[in-house]
Amino acid sequence: MIQKLAITSGLLTLALASGCSSAAKKTTPELARFEGKKVALVAVDGESTARKVVEVALVNQLVDKGTFILVNKNDLDQARAKPNQDPMDWKGVAKAAGADLALRAKVLQFDADENEGYSSEKEKDSQLAEEQGDDGETEHLYKVKSLEGRVRVSLEFTDLNTGDVRSAVAEDEQKVVADAKSSAVHLPPRLRFLEGVANKAFDRFFQEYQ
DSSP: OHHHHHHHHHHHHHHHHHHHHHHTOOOSOOGGGGTTOEEEEEEEESOHHHHHHHHHHHHHHHHHHOSSEEOOHHHHHHHHTSTTOOTTOHHHHHHHTTOSEEEEEEEEEEEEEEEEEEEEEEEEOHHHHHHHTSOOEEEEEEEEEEEEEEEEEEEEEEETTTOOEEEEEEEEEEEEEEESSSSOOOOOOHHHHHHHHHHHHHHHHHHHTO
């Protein structure tokens, strides 16, 4: 009876160890491993405007980091147009273009909210205090506007040689505030503001997963 229990315990330990090993498998990108490899940006999914802004920001970051060789878009288009190439087979297209890695992006969030309100500031006027016989404090109201932007993009890297898939989300949130305390209220154009948020999101992504 003791021997059976010992065997059962051993099997249970083996099963638990196997489960832990499986659970510990890395799923997030390790970008240092991709250094010097050719990366093909095969797709950016999302609403038209968001897709264009995100694609430009992502390409800029891929180029600026200098650790990847970004496959030219013309090479990808030529690979899609090959007679025996299924244009919907994005892995095949990336391989045909000479890439080591295929990168797919999906825009999860791309929005900016503008809010408007009022703020106040108290000032003390010694001359007014003397004239009125009080503390001479007055309150001034002025208009305040804010623009808050959020960008979230899922990035999936597929190693075309091993089939290994790594993914994570690039995200950032920023807020800018302007008031009419000393001049007219001016906020940056919404799209230009979101371009900056997208660039920051990808910059943070490449730093975090380097």
